[in-house]
Amino acid sequence: MSRLTLSERAVIELGIYERLPLNEIAKKIGKTPGTVSREIRANRTPVAGEHYCGKDCRxxxxxxxxxxCGKEKCFKHCVACREFDCREICKRYHPMLCxxxxxxxxxxxxxIQRRKCRGDRA
Structure with missing residues (x-):
């Protein structure tokens, strides 16, 4: 596995902002597209989106x-429950990812949807 230098990482970042395909970025730095792809995925920073009641379900x-929860006389919507996490027990749970x-x-x-996106992003 080859290591990337800081200048190669800067070229990758610039290529992303120029919307270049990964194979063109790879040609510029003399690496394989797979190396560029792994570098991007390994070093991206996840950012939590906006979640209703703190739950990341779509x-x-x-x-x-x-x-x-299985309790009798439970009238609260599961998404607003603080006792149980509906994300762990609901079959409809679907994480909201970009x-x-x-x-x-x-x-x-x-x-172009970055400001409006409510899903988790990087």
Missing amino acids: FASTCKTKGL VNLSRPPYVCNTC
Whole structure:
């Protein structure tokens, strides 16, 4: 595994901001696209998005589910419950992640939806 220098990392960052494909960035620094990809994913900084009631579920703001805890006479919506974490017991739980994190460039630096995105991002 080759190590990248600070100047190579700066070229990668500049390439991301110029919206260059990973293979062009890799050519500029003389590395493989896989190396560039691994470098970006290993050094991105995760940022938590806005979450309804502190729950990172995609359906949290509209969820009307009650009684996941199994208690009788539980009338509180599970998303607002402080006793149980609905993310651990609900089958509908779906984390709210930015879709751009799963495809190149694996970061949200140049995304036009960045200010409006409510999902977790990097």
